[in-house]
Amino acid sequence: ETGVTQTPRHLVMGMTNKKSLKCEQHLGHNAMYWYKQSAKKPLELMFVYSLEERVENNSVPSRFSPECPNSSHLFLHLHTLQPEDSALYLCASSQATGYEQFFGPGTRLTVL
Amino acid sequence: GENVEQHPSTLSVQEGDSAVIKCTYSDSASNYFPWYKQELGKRPQLIIDIRSNVGEKKDQRIAVTLNKTAKHFSLHITETQPEDSAVYFCAASPGNDYKLSFGAGTTVTVRA
Numbered sequence: 001e002t003g004v005t006q007t008p009r010h011l012v013m014g015m016t017n018k019k020s021l022k023c024e025q026h027l028g029h030n031a032m033y034w035y036k037q038s039a040k041k042p043l044e045l046m047f048v049y050s051l052e053e054r055v056e057n058n059s060v061p062s063r064f065s066p067e068c069p070n071s072s073h074l075f076l077h078l079h080t081l082q083p084e085d086s087a088l089y090l091c092a093s094s095q096a097t098g099y100e101q102f103f104g105p106g107t108r109l110t111v112l
Numbered sequence: 113g114e115n116v117e118q119h120p121s122t123l124s125v126q127e128g129d130s131a132v133i134k135c136t137y138s139d140s141a142s143n144y145f146p147w148y149k150q151e152l153g154k155r156p157q158l159i160i161d162i163r164s165n166v167g168e169k170k171d172q173r174i175a176v177t178l179n180k181t182a183k184h185f186s187l188h189i190t191e192t193q194p195e196d197s198a199v200y201f202c203a204a205s206p207g208n209d210y211k212l213s214f215g216a217g218t219t220v221t222v223r224a
Binding site: 004031040042043045055056090100101102103104 | 121154210212215
């Protein structure tokens with residue numbers, strides 16, 4: 001597997017569920033990102049990790065909790081989500097901050 | 113923070129014609145301007161980028177122009193083909209920073 005991968009590709013969850021999204025990059029990059037993509041809206045940066053340290057939390061509600069155990073893996077833990085959180089969640093990585101970002105295929109999340 | 117506006121939101125062109133998408137940004141410190149293409153159901157992919165030390169960059173049928181004084185940059189696609197149909201996103205960043213601020217996207221449809 002090459003590039004940036006994400007699992008699962010589709011997720012349906014109730015508001016009381018707890019789930020996690022996983023991202024893995026095979027590019028040897030040092031920075032990883034979580035974005036939210038909603039219809040007709042710009043890509044919204046959620047979290048940034050550089051060398052496994054969180055460098056940005058873009059005013060994201062606490063029901064989203066990121067985790068970066070190493071430079072190749074990034075998780076997004078979800079709990080007590082709202083229907084408006086339904087969106088495509090994209091992971092990306094880059095060699096370093098300020099360089100081209102490579103995106104994963106995304107997880108299509110539906111909150112019922 | 114940076115605010116990127118992108119126009120038009122939709123663009124329909126006849127195959128073989130040119131397409132132009134325009135973006136403006138607010139932060140004069142921004143000096144890195146990538147363009148991403150997202151085909152239906154696929155991940156965003158970088159197609160071209162420009163840094164503020166140049167005014168224009170070309171790659172085959174794609175070109176980007178930058179006017180730092182006016183704080184706007186544009187994507188030009190010549191001799192459009194059906195495979196150019198996609199959503200195109202512009203973005204701006206201080207370059208040495210991790211923050212990419214995206215425009216809302218332009219849906220381009222190339223009519224055969």
